[in-house]
Every structure is written in structure tokens, then in C-alpha cells.
Amino acid sequence: MHKETEIKLRASRETLAALREHPLLKKRNKSGWERSELLNQYYDTPNRDLAQARVALRVRRDGDLFIQTLKSRGRSVAGLSERNEWEWNLPKARLDIKLLGDDCWPESLADLDKKTLKPLFTTDFVRERAEIAWGRGKAKVVVEAALDLGQVLADGKQEEICELELELRQGEPEALLELAAELAASLPLMPCDISKAERGYRLFDPDSYAVSLPAAELNGLMALDDAFAALAWQLLGSSQRLAEQYRFNGHWKLLEDWLRQLVDLRALLSSLGQAAPRSSSHALRESLDALLADWRPRLLAGHDDESVRQAAPGLFAEELAGTRWGVFSLNASNWLLGRQWTAGRNERGTRQGAAPLGKWLPRQLGDEAKALPLARYELQPEDLAEQLPRLERLLVWLRLGRGVLELAETDRLFGELSKLVDLANRPRDEDGVLDEREQQARTVGTLRAWKTLNR
DSSP states (O other), rough: EEEEEEEEEOOHHHHHHHHOOOOHHHHBBOOOOOEEEEEEEEEEEEOOOOHHTTTEEEEEETTTTEEEEEOOEEEEEEEHHHHEEEEEEEESSSSOOOGOOOTTTTTTGGTGGGOOEEEEEEEEEEEEEEEEEEEEEEEEEEEEEEEEEEEEETTEEEEEEEEEEEEESSSHHHHHHHHHHHHTSSSOOOOOOOOOHHHHHHOOOOOGGOSSSSOOOOOSSSSSHHHHHHHHHHHHHHHHHHHHHHHHOOOOHHHHHHHHHHHHHHHHTTOOGGGGGHHHHHHHHHHHHHHHHHHHHHHHHHOOHHHHHHHHHHHHHHOOOOOOOOHHHHHHHHHHHHHHTTTTTTTHHHHHHHBBBBHHHHHHHHHHHHHHHHHHHHHHHGGGGHHHHHHHHHHHHHHHHHHGGGTHHHHHHHHHHHHHHHHSSSOOSSSSSSHHHHHHHHHHOOOHHHHHHHH
């Protein structure tokens, strides 16, 4: 068994061709590009038990070699994945269930009859691979770069495979992200942790691809730095999976959810005060603001305009054909991996970052609530939009962190504040919206939870 650390980047045929000649890869290429054809048969039960356990089982033909591979449930965040992998050489292209022993077989599948495993779909592609190596400080980094072009065939349907895989062989994961970001700065590369196996299952069932990651596990004793990292990773990773699924099927709700992850991430970044000095997040906030400036108005317009919703997939394809989304995603991943928000902060910021979440969060929400004069917006509802950043900071923590709050009627507060944010986003000249803003501001102000935060 070995642990696989890699990042997958969706590309176009033109981008794959450009990568072969990219100056950065040419300079660090120690082996030249080696071409091979890989024919892969994936196996599962009729009930898709392996897929439900997040296990992939395949037999690959690579020239004269036959290789059986089992990949188990791993950790995948924001495009960077780590998984356990077992491989066995076979005499012929036939699954050998005797190799799937207790040392590798997941405990959750212990009662599965392995004789029910059958061929399910294929992923056949041409791979061009090269060993990329360079020095990073005093350490050596070795990465296998693979350019994959082919197709997934499942249930009479097919999807093109066109991607760059970077697998870390030696060095730190940060080096993998740095290389990917440098390549994405000049070529459209979309970080995407959908595996070739997941693509096969998705052709059987488009909803089988999970677009959101498990919720971050928070508790009141964990440090603010740790809570922020967990939430930010979850938001960034979910945004990438939503982008991939929206690219695949164009469902409007996915685009709305994608934007929500970015709005929440932006609000989260601006809520940390001295624990995350503005200088440490300046570039990241600029990138997020540029995305939101383009996409927020489109989503708002699309609520009531079918033509906007119909045009959105084409505009999103244009977004992915550029470099902005890939560069933001990769730089954000590297920023989080290196905990770069802690750079340059003062002693007070360090203490704040180490503060228990259960103590910091009520104070933070209280400060935000006290700075939001709801009574004013009952009289001047036309100005409510100026409070959107503050409202979104309140919402992101109520949405993702309210489980650690000892606050009565927190769910109701979250719901009513969400309505107020929706009204703040609607044009103020829309019929009846000012009256609705006035009433909703009054409703929030009467809530017991809101009064508690304002003490």
C-alpha cells in the first residue's frame, strides 16, 4: 500500500498540447514525455456498494502489464486529494478477488460477497507522463505529470477525459499546489477532484456525484484558527465540486449554491479581525471580489429572468475557458494549506487566533449585532444594502457555526436574517420592497436571540 497525493486539473485539448511545451515543465522535465495507452475496467456490485463506500476497484492494461488497483476512501479538499492505494500485478486482465483481503478491504464492506463484483464501466485513455523535479529551498520535489486524453464509457453514454494529473512523489503538498498555480496562471486549468471512477458512476446517475463536502466538525474548545481553516476548506472544496457539476449539467440551483460558497468564504475572511491581517488576505480578497462582482448580479437577475438562466451555462463556460477561476482556486488552496492568514499578525491577533471558538464567536456576533442599527433601517429601508457585508458575516457564522452557540432560537434568527439579506439584495425600486425591508428589520429586532446578542 502507498498513499497517493495528487491534484487533478480539467483542461482542453489545446491546453494539453500547450502543457507539453510549457517552459516551466520543459525546464524541470527529467525524463521526457512517455506515451502509453491505458485501458481500465471498473468493477462494482449491481447495488453499487463500492461506490457508496467510496471505494474504486479496477483492472488496468498498460501495454503488456495487467494491474489490479484498489483505492479506498481518502481525504479530498479543494482539488488536492490523498488516498490509500493497493496494486497487484496480474497474469491476465481478469479480476482476482482473492487479493482483496482484510489488509486492504474496507471494514464497512466486510459482509459483501465479492463474487457479486461485475464489470461496470471503462475509462480508456492515452497518457503522456513525465517526471518533473526541482529544488524548493533545500528540499527536492519530484512530481509525476500526466496528460490524459480519452473517454469514459458507461451504460451507453460517454464523457471525454481531458485533464492534467500531478502526483507528488517527493516533497511537500505545497509544492504541488505551487506548480499547479504557476501553470494555471497562463493556461485555463480547472481544479477538480472528480475521479475517473466518479465520472463513470455519474453517467449512470447524474446525482451520484456529491456536490457538497461533509460539514466541518466544530466544537467550542477548538481554536479560532482551526475552526476557520475547517470552514474555509469546506467552502472552497464545495465551490469546486459545484462548479464541476454545473459545468456538467447546467442546473441553475447549482450555480446559486456555487455563488453562496464564495459569498460565505468572503464573509468568513473579513470576520477574523486581527487574527487575519488584511495584508495577509489582500490578494485572495481581490480575486473573490472580482468573481462576486461579475456573478452576483447575474444570479440576482436570473431569479426573475429565464433568458438570464438560459445564457448562464455559456457564460460559465467562458469563465472556465479563462484562467481566473483556476488561479483563484489553487492560490486559495495554497493559502489555506500554509495557514498564510497567520503571517505578520501581531500578538493580539495571535491570541485571538488561539481563542476557543465557543468564547470568540458569541463576542464576534454580539459586536456585529451592536454595529447594525436595525431601527435606522426601519426608517430608511432604502439604505439597507449598505449593511450587506455585515449581514453576510453574521449569516456565515450562524449558518456554519451555530452548533457551538448557547443562544436561544438561533435557527429562527438565522432564518429571519436570511430573509433580510434577500431583501437587501433586491432592487430598492422594486414594488413593495421598501415596505418589506422595514417590516423585516422590525421582525429581526424583536427576536429574543437578537436582543441577547445586543446586551
